[in-house]
Amino acid sequence: MKTKTKTKTEKTNIKAALTLATAALLGTSNLAQANTVSTDSAQESTWEFDSAFLFYSEVDRVSAGEAIFNAKKTFANDEILNLKLTVDALTGASASGAVAQPEVQTFTRPSGKGQYDIAAGEVPLDDTFQDTRVQLNAQWTQPIAPNYTASGGVHISKEYDYLSLGINGNLAFDFDRKNSTFSAGFSFFQDTFTPEGGIPKPFSSMLIGDSSSPTWDNDFTETRIGSEDTKTTIDILLGFTQVINRRMITQFNYSYSMVDGYLTDPFKIISVVNGSTGLTQDNIYESRPDSRVKQSIYAQSLYHFDSTVLDVSYRYMWDDWEITSHTLDTRFRIPLGDSFGTESYIQPHFRFYQQSAAEFYQPFLIDGDALPTYASADYRIGEMTTFTVGLKYGLLVNNGHDLSFRLEYYRQTPTDAGFDEPGALQEVDLYPTIDAIIAQITYSF
Amino acid sequence: MKKNIKLVLFIPLIIGATGCANLGVEPWERDLLAKDEMSLNASPIDVALDDHIYFSKEASSGGKGFGGGGCGCN
Numbered sequence A: 001m002k003t004k005t006k007t008k009t010e011k012t013n014i015k016a017a018l019t020l021a022t023a024a025l026l027g028t029s030n031l032a033q034a035n036t037v038s039t040d041s042a043q044e045s046t047w048e049f050d051s052a053f054l055f056y057s058e059v060d061r062v063s064a065g066e067a068i069f070n071a072k073k074t075f076a077n078d079e080i081l082n083l084k085l086t087v088d089a090l091t092g093a094s095a096s097g098a099v100a101q102p103e104v105q106t107f108t109r110p111s112g113k114g115q116y117d118i119a120a121g122e123v124p125l126d127d128t129f130q131d132t133r134v135q136l137n138a139q140w141t142q143p144i145a146p147n148y149t150a151s152g153g154v155h156i157s158k159e160y161d162y163l164s165l166g167i168n169g170n171l172a173f174d175f176d177r178k179n180s181t182f183s184a185g186f187s188f189f190q191d192t193f194t195p196e197g198g199i200p201k202p203f204s205s206m207l208i209g210d211s212s213s214p215t216w217d218n219d220f221t222e223t224r225i226g227s228e229d230t231k232t233t234i235d236i237l238l239g240f241t242q243v244i245n246r247r248m249i250t251q252f253n254y255s256y257s258m259v260d261g262y263l264t265d266p267f268k269i270i271s272v273v274n275g276s277t278g279l280t281q282d283n284i285y286e287s288r289p290d291s292r293v294k295q296s297i298y299a300q301s302l303y304h305f306d307s308t309v310l311d312v313s314y315r316y317m318w319d320d321w322e323i324t325s326h327t328l329d330t331r332f333r334i335p336l337g338d339s340f341g342t343e344s345y346i347q348p349h350f351r352f353y354q355q356s357a358a359e360f361y362q363p364f365l366i367d368g369d370a371l372p373t374y375a376s377a378d379y380r381i382g383e384m385t386t387f388t389v390g391l392k393y394g395l396l397v398n399n400g401h402d403l404s405f406r407l408e409y410y411r412q413t414p415t416d417a418g419f420d421e422p423g424a425l426q427e428v429d430l431y432p433t434i435d436a437i438i439a440q441i442t443y444s445f
Numbered sequence B: 001m002k003k004n005i006k007l008v009l010f011i012p013l014i015i016g017a018t019g020c021a022n023l024g025v026e027p028w029e030r031d032l033l034a035k036d037e038m039s040l041n042a043s044p045i046d047v048a049l050d051d052h053i054y055f056s057k058e059a060s061s062g063g064k065g066f067g068g069g070g071c072g073c074n
Helices: A002-026 A031-042 A216-222 A423-427 B002-017 B044-057
Strands: A047-058 A063-074 A080-095 A105-108 A115-118 A125-145 A148-159 A162-175 A180-193 A224-226 A229-245 A248-261 A269-273 A280-285 A291-304 A309-319 A324-337 A344-355 A384-397 A401-414 A434-444
Touching (some): A047 B044, A063 B044, A115 A125, A162 A229, A216 A224, A401 B044, A434 B044
Antiparallel strands (some): A047 A434, A080 A125, A125 A148, A148 A162, A180 A229, A229 A248, A248 A291, A291 A309, A401 A434
């Protein structure tokens, strides 16, 4: 049967492609051989493959490695199948939310098994973070009528303590000689979080003491309300694309996102400090609302100069946690011609991001004050500015395959949203900057 | 202020939607637009990797595409 033969060919192609991808990711030791296999199978194939490896590393904090393998098949009738595998691993230290103090502080690990000390004046970081994630995406796109294109996809992502399942659908309508396109899409995600040590009771005190004592396990369990929780995310995305002229195309999106369920970070705590000395009296688990509605507008333009291409985008986001943000992202592609013996280009990248704090963001709480309904000291929902500068270098290698390298520098600068700092807190850094390096290699064939 | 920003951003959208006669090109004028680098999503792999980084490090996500769930990184 025809279908069966086709499936078999596809499998052979994937095998050949995987050989190549492995070679590309591990180095180039086997490229010659992989290319031979690729040429053999290329005759009946319209598969396109992208493989990439990214390394992300923060100074003194988290490091992560992420590999992507993407396979795209375009069929004769413009149907497109896209399959993507993502694997990432993360290790290192992450800010717990507690404030630095003029003396040594002791914290309990999220699992309840063991404790760690933070030196005087140091930002409390929990160094137990370690996770591996595998993600699979499949997307099918096809024309369903003249000028109408439909697309549907599934998503599954699994980590040691997290499972995410998702579906999405999109419909696009082209008009005016395909110069304009309206699109409408939705996605639904169902996530289950099973954190190590369980879900902490909001605002309960972090248990500190002798973890080998016979009553420790019982006392720790007292601070927990369960072993897992869930959240759902519904996204709606409306888009409009317009060709302006021969050199310019623009896109405008509006998106509405509704998240319901467990939105608290079970690993984050807040310091409760003395209102005059600023010394920590207690560390309590954070608590966030169980729903969030985010909206954003996004605009993007590409402009083709004589040989260079400028890509600029802007996003404005606002939500019912009172966070607003501005994101400006620009890329400028400069072809270098054949100056290095092969066709190549460089692409500088600049990104600027600024957000305001969530209404319940508090870098610390004052001992004796009434507890708010919600509070989090997670700097990621506090006031912050970040920027990224980077450079990508791409070149055509044998058979017209694309090879590119990207190196970027990312800096996060959390800022004070106007909180008075009592006593000792004036002597420590409550809003430390975070520097990270992003390095990526991509090979497309 | 915020409303003004939104308004300014939507003006081009309205102009586009009402079909200004000067916009767009004929099919034979698509030589530049047909290039890979003129695609609105020219580097989907870079975008996917960037989205993952910024989703886990900042309070915003999505906009260009869906910003939904997907990982426990946030």
